[in-house]
Amino acid sequence: MKAAPFEYSRPADIDEACALLAADESARVVAGGQTLVAMMAMRLARPTRLIDINRIAALSYIRTEGDDVKIGATARQCVAERDALIAKSAPLLARAIPNIGHAATRARGTVGGSLANADPAAELVLCAITLDAVIEYRADGESGEIPAREFYIGPMITTLPAGAVLSGVRFPIWRGKVGVGFHEVNARRSDFAFVSAAAQVELGDDGKAKRIAIGVGAATDFPLRLDSAEAQLSGTALDEKTVRDALRAALADVETLEDLHASADYRRRVAVDLAARALADARNAAQGKPHAH
Amino acid sequence: MRETLRKENRMRIELDINGSKREIEVEPRTTLLDCLRDTLGLTGAHAGCEHGVCGACTVLFDGVAVRSCLMFAVQAQGSAITTIEGVTPGPGELSPVQDAFCETHGMQCGFCTPAMILTAHALLADNPNPTREQIVEAISGNICRCTGYAQIVEAIALAAERLRGANRPKDARP
Ligand code: FES
Ligand code: FES
Numbered sequence: 174m175k176a177a178p179f180e181y182s183r184p185a186d187i188d189e190a191c192a193l194l195a196a197d198e199s200a201r202v203v204a205g206g207q208t209l210v211a212m213m214a215m216r217l218a219r220p221t222r223l224i225d226i227n228r229i230a231a232l233s234y235i236r237t238e239g240d241d242v243k244i245g246a247t248a249r250q251c252v253a254e255r256d257a258l259i260a261k262s263a264p265l266l267a268r269a270i271p272n273i274g275h276a277a278t279r280a281r282g283t284v285g286g287s288l289a290n291a292d293p294a295a296e297l298v299l300c301a302i303t304l305d306a307v308i309e310y311r312a313d314g315e316s317g318e319i320p321a322r323e324f325y326i327g328p329m330i331t332t333l334p335a336g337a338v339l340s341g342v343r344f345p346i347w348r349g350k351v352g353v354g355f356h357e358v359n360a361r362r363s364d365f366a367f368v369s370a371a372a373q374v375e376l377g378d379d380g381k382a383k384r385i386a387i388g389v390g391a392a393t394d395f396p397l398r399l400d401s402a403e404a405q406l407s408g409t410a411l412d413e414k415t416v417r418d419a420l421r422a423a424l425a426d427v428e429t430l431e432d433l434h435a436s437a438d439y440r441r442r443v444a445v446d447l448a449a450r451a452l453a454d455a456r457n458a459a460q461g462k463p464h465a466h
Numbered sequence: 467m468r469e470t471l472r473k474e475n476r477m478r479i480e481l482d483i484n485g486s487k488r489e490i491e492v493e494p495r496t497t498l499l500d501c502l503r504d505t506l507g508l509t510g511a512h513a514g515c516e517h518g519v520c521g522a523c524t525v526l527f528d529g530v531a532v533r534s535c536l537m538f539a540v541q542a543q544g545s546a547i548t549t550i551e552g553v554t555p556g557p558g559e560l561s562p563v564q565d566a567f568c569e570t571h572g573m574q575c576g577f578c579t580p581a582m583i584l585t586a587h588a589l590l591a592d593n594p595n596p597t598r599e600q601i602v603e604a605i606s607g608n609i610c611r612c613t614g615y616a617q618i619v620e621a622i623a624l625a626a627e628r629l630r631g632a633n634r635p636k637d638a639r640p
Contacts, residue, residue, distance in 0.1 A: 174516035178475060181494035181540050203541075210497070210536045211517040223494065225541055251530075275607025277521065277585070280530045281537065362606050 176213035180222040186229060187311045187338055193224045195313070195336040200224055202338055204247055204286035207278045232285070232340060237262055241307075241343040246285025250297075251276070253284055263344045265304060265353040265373050269296040272355070275363050289339045291329045293430070294365045294391035296357070298325060302396045303371045303388030306344045312337035325395035347384065350376040352458025354451030357391070358443055360434065366391040367435040370447035374411070374455040382407050382456075387420075387448055392429045392440040399423040399448065411456045413449070420445045420452075479543045483508070484552025492539045499523045501539035502549060510550035510580045514609070521608035524581035525549050531588040533607075550580035553587060562632070563587055563625040572621030574612035581608050586622045594630055598623065 184190040194200050201220035203209050204227060212218035226232060232245040235256050242263040244253060253259055254270040273279055273287065273296050287297040288308060300306070301321035309318045312334055321342075324331050333339060357369035369390040377383040385403050390396040402423035409415055429440040476491045483506060490505050499516070502508045502525065514522030516535045523534040526548035534547075553561040563586045566572065573579040582605060589596060589604040596604070601622045602615075610618060 175500075176495040176497075176538075178493065178495050180475065181477065181538070183543075206538075206541070207518060207533075207536055210538070213495075214497070214517045214535065223538070227541065275521070276604060277524055277531045277533050277607050278518065278536070280527075280532050362603075 174214045176210075177216060177219045179213075179220050181225065182222060183225045183228060187226070187232060187340055188314055190224050190226050190229070190338050191311055191313065191336060193222065194338060197222050198335070202226055202289075204289075205249070205278075205282035207274065207282040207286070208290050208292070209286075226338065227283075234341075235259060237346065238343070240346050242266075242346060243341055243343045244284045245341045246283060246289075246339050248284045250274075250279040250282045250284060250287070254279060262346045263304075264351070265300050265355065265371055266297075266344065268353050268355040269300050269371060272296050272357055272363065272366070272369075285339045285341065288342055289331065289333065291325055291327075291331050291395065292365075293328045293393065293395055294367075294369065296355075296366070296369060296390070299369055299371050299388050299390035299396040301342060301344070302398055303386050304344050304373060305386070306342050308333070308339060309341045309343065310334070310337040311340050316340070322398065328394045330395075347373060347375055349383070350459045352376070352455040352460070354454030354458070356447040356450045356454075358447065368392050368440050368443045368447055369396075370444060370451045372448065372451035372455040374452065374459050376456070376459040380410060380460070382409055382411050385411075385452075387452065389424070389444045389448055392444050393427060394430070397427065402448075406452075411452060413453070416449050416452050417445065420448050477540050479540055481539075481542055481544075482546040484548055490539075494538060494540050496539050497535050498525070498527075498537050498539045498542050498547070499534035501542075502534060502547070505539075508549045508551050512577055512580060514577070519609075520578075521585070522578055522581050524584050524608065526584055526588055529588070529591065531585045548584070548587075550583060553583065561587070562628050563590070563622070566621040566625035566628065567618070570617045570621040570624055572613065572617045578608055578610040578612075582610065582618055586625060589622070590626055590629060594626060596622070596626060 200222035202224045232247040234245040260267040287295050306321045307318050308324045354372045357366035359366050371388045373386045375384040385407050387399040402419040405419040424441050429437040431437040478491050480489050502511045512522040514520035518536045524531050525534045563583050601619050
């Protein structure tokens with residue numbers, strides 16, 4: 174359980190990090206390190222150089238800009254968890270983050286690290302896909318961006334260009350009567366989810382769903398958006414039966430993962446259940462209190 | 467060859483360990499945990515799984531509970547680390563949390579105990595009046611194979627009560 178030898182660099186800014194990364198294709202960027210350092214201990218990862226971006230202060234922002242909440246790559250999960258701006262403008266994140274690992278791993282773990290790591294069960298990846306977040310990066314002195322729905326293509330696989338460093342993410346702000354819901358099932362609290370589900374709803378003045386987003390995580394190679402259910406449910410009052418029928422139909426042909434912990438059938442069945450609960454929570458929250466601004 | 471590589475590779479870092487400045491040389495691949503145990507002799511930080519699962523290696527990093535096996539010592543450059551050796555008010559004394567663990571039988575073999583106590587210190591510094599639910603949540607990342615957790619929860623609740631009674635909540639922070 175000891176990492177193989179490597180060189181360590183602590184660049185002062187993101188362009189220096191990119192240059193170091195470009196110079197050595199076996200180098201890896203480390204942010205919170207809550208996955209990478211464990212992988213290195215098990216020697217499942219053997220980077221020749223570790224590029225530590227933790228101290229790049231310019232990457233730890235959480236702010237709103239126009240219609241987006243912008244979060245820097247090295248903003249800590251524990252900071253985002255308690256951030257008033259996130260609670261107000263990206264409430265799905267505030268709901269999901271307490272489910273990531275444990276307090277001691279959220280204390281080091283970063284928002285960008287989790288997004289870049291692309292674990293199929295990662296709560297932040299599910300939120301990014303559900304809310305159509307946009308991933309931002311730097312490479313070669315230039316900035317680029319990729320919509321989250323095009324960023325994830327497999328388990329731990331993203332379309333981040335080689336030599337690029339993820340710099341941040343932006344989540345669109347929903348206004349109006351907005352509510353969110355998030356549920357997951359795991360063997361022990363805060364372990365990796367077997368299935369997770371996220372929902373965000375905006376209700377119109379008639380009480381019907383004006384805008385709706387539903388995602389399911391940990392059930393497939395990367396989190397899944399339930400587009401067909403969203404289309405079917407928008408404009409409805411989101412009553413239990415309509416919701417369940419739509420979710421069941423949306424998940425019917427999805428090839429869910431199967432492993433030691435949970436069968437494919439179990440995952441599909443539980444995905445329907447958790448998504449229904451998340452939607453019910455979102456609807457109730459939207460009814461209960463009109464979302465500020 | 468490998469030996470020379472390692473020697474050349476060593477880096478000098480400065481840490482604030484339990485309130486005193488220490489300057490040491492480490493390989494980049496040395497975890498903070500191994501550095502505490504092997505280089506600094508602070509064996510109260512326990513090595514359980516060494517890959518972030520058990521919580522036995524928990525220390526306070528700038529006042530916040532973190533897993534010391536999940537960071538490299540070089541990453542801690544300039545930071546303040548508190549280990550179990552640093553929570554006692556003086557030689558031969560116990561912190562209020564340690565006291566409470568003794569009183570409620572919050573430990574058996576003791577392997578998880580330093581991490582549990584540091585986690586409790588971090589919790590109580592942040593939240594002097596935690597609910598049972600919040601205590602359970604705070605220690606949910608720390609595995610104990612002996613006690614069944616009930617006495618640990620009791621210990622933390624007792625320590626919280628005493629610290630509140632003492633009206634010096636800052637004592638919760640070592
Ligand atoms: S030794 Fe660090 S979590 Fe187990
Ligand atoms: S007292 Fe033995 S592991 Fe907790």
